[in-house]
Amino acid sequence: MSKAINGKFENMDQARNTRDDLIGSEIPQDRIYIDEEAQVIRVMLPQEEAREVYEIFDRHGVTHE
Template sequence: MSKAVNGKFQSMDQARNTKNDLIGSEIPQDLIYIDEGEQTIRVMLPPEEAREVYEIFDRHGVTHE
């Protein structure tokens, strides 16, 4: 079962760089959603894979809870 891992970004460059890093770590592109209006990046994946997403968010300065 998948869950949403959400992060807030400050600029589209930050969001694109984060997305490229997520794809580079073999997370399928179709599981990554960027909402420009809300400045949110969402990744849908199994809970056991969330740690890697949080590490990538941290690397790019994307805030998360």
């Protein structure tokens, strides 16, 4: 079952770089959503795959809980 993994970004360059890294890690592009207004990047993946997403968020300075 998929879960929303959310991260807060500060600017669109940071969001785009994070998205590109996620795609480079073979996460399907249709599972990645960027909400420019709320400054949130959301990745829909099974909980077992969340660790890799959090590592990529950390690498790009995207905050998460």
